[in-house]
Amino acid sequence: MNSLNTGTIINIAAIALLVWFVYSRFKPTKGLRNLNAEDFKNEMVKPGKPLVIDVREPNEFKGGFIAGAKNIPLSQLSGRLSEIPKNQELLLYCRSGMRSKNAARILLKNCYQGLAHLQGGLSAWNGKLVRK
Known part of the structure; x- marks a missing residue:
């Protein structure tokens, strides 16, 4: 069960990084x-x-x-x-x-x-x- 939690945390972190990367690339530049x-x-x-x-x-x-x-x-x-x-x-x-x-x-x-x-x-x- 502990490895599942670790895997879930890694997946969430990876998704968060991907979302941040996409946002930073496409957000308007002031x-x-x-x-x-x-x-x-x-x-x-x-x-x-x-x-x-x-x-x-x-x-x-x-x-x-x-x-x-x-x-x-x-x-x-x-x-x-x-x-x-x-x-x-x-x-x-x-x-x-x-x-x-x-x-x-x-x-x-x-x-x-x-x-x-x-x-x-x-x-x-x-x-x-x-x-x-």
């Missing part, structure tokens, strides 16, 4: 606007020309990217903050929307404002892509 593909396109042409940042890895970027995007991979973001102006709107995207959301969290912790990301990433994008 200070980050979620944009669908159409809104993202509209934001790209606004006066002041927001900086579009693709946070995917260089090999992914070469396979196809949104015209005008700068490639700053999430894995390099913290070391390349000096390349990102703090006085400009920033539009972030990745393949699915997860890495761009994580990039936004890093930028927000470093006092960046005016952040938006492409919800669903390039998977949700219906515009043209440039290939290198």
Whole structure:
């Protein structure tokens, strides 16, 4: 009976960790606007020309990217903050929307404002892509 209790406790702990993980991945990020593909396109042409940042890895970027995007991979973001102006709107995207959301969290912790990301990433994008 004791092993059953231990097993039950382990199962409950595992489920709690899974719920926390899913919640932390999908919860809204304060200070980050979620944009669908159409809104993202509209934001790209606004006066002041927001900086579009693709946070995917260089090999992914070469396979196809949104015209005008700068490639700053999430894995390099913290070391390349000096390349990102703090006085400009920033539009972030990745393949699915997860890495761009994580990039936004890093930028927000470093006092960046005016952040938006492409919800669903390039998977949700219906515009043209440039290939290198």
